[in-house]
Amino acid sequence: MPAAAEFASVAPGSDYDTVRRVLAYITENWRAQPTIETIAGAAGATPTDIHHLFRRWCGLTPKAFLQAITLYHAKNLLGASASVLDTALEVGLSGPGRLHDLFVTHEAMSPGEWKAGGGGLSLSYGFHPSPFGEALIVTTPRGLAGLGWVSDGLDGGKVVGGRAEALADMMRRWPHAQYRFDPQATAPYAARIFDPKAWSAETPLRVVLIGTDFEVRVWQTLLKIPVGRATTYGDVACHIGKPSASRAVGMAVGKNPISFVVPCHRVIGKSGALTGYHWGLTRKRAILGWEAGQTAG
DNA sequence: TATTATCGCGGAT
């Protein structure tokens, strides 16, 4: 707890704050095969603290968590059979859009519709705590349009961060929209999204996909990847009928505006390498590790 | 035209 106060920029003392430092240390020093004592020391905590933290945060012991973010485990996420996307469909869940465990119903808003009729469209935004740091949530009257993260310091040695930058990043996606700070409008979304106990099929989460036709098709495909599984850029490309477009898929995945809800973190390279994440690879690891804990129980 | 959060192939460590 005392060490966390030094990182007062965001959610001081939060679980993710420490998790982030553990992950950052491991990614930079994995070659040295650091012991749990060394890792704990670098994160400013005792091994016992670390143990309790991971049990509380994701339900896994530190050892299990570390194993969950290795390349070997990432390959397992991909699944032995043909494609995770196909097996998801075989399970026989009824409608499109409720395959995600968050029970999302989605509608698409094409750029044309967005530019032509978008004059009156206004977006509400707010900042809310989450298991992965402070989240920026953007909504329309029709549903969730954006979810991003406020960077909280270092990622891969690069200094980034702040609410202003998080908001600017989101506004860059739809520069012509009207933005209104309205935490009361966005708070219910935060409560729903980050509490697995609140995930329910009866009241699906409404999301609005704003992008090109190609991007929307990719994002819709991502919604079919179950919690605790992963797929590859090439698999997504096959799924939308363009087997050779894996690179273009990577670009579209990277532009996903609704982090976590549209699970772009569950797309990894064919080798099992995590390859990239708009909000930092450290966060991608953290989310995948957290999800491993959710499915383990 | 020049960018990619890709992929698979050789050839060199």
Next chain:
DNA sequence: ATCCGCGATAATA
């Protein structure tokens, strides 16, 4: 085993 460099490839600004 692992890692680079390369070309093919599809969608954007």
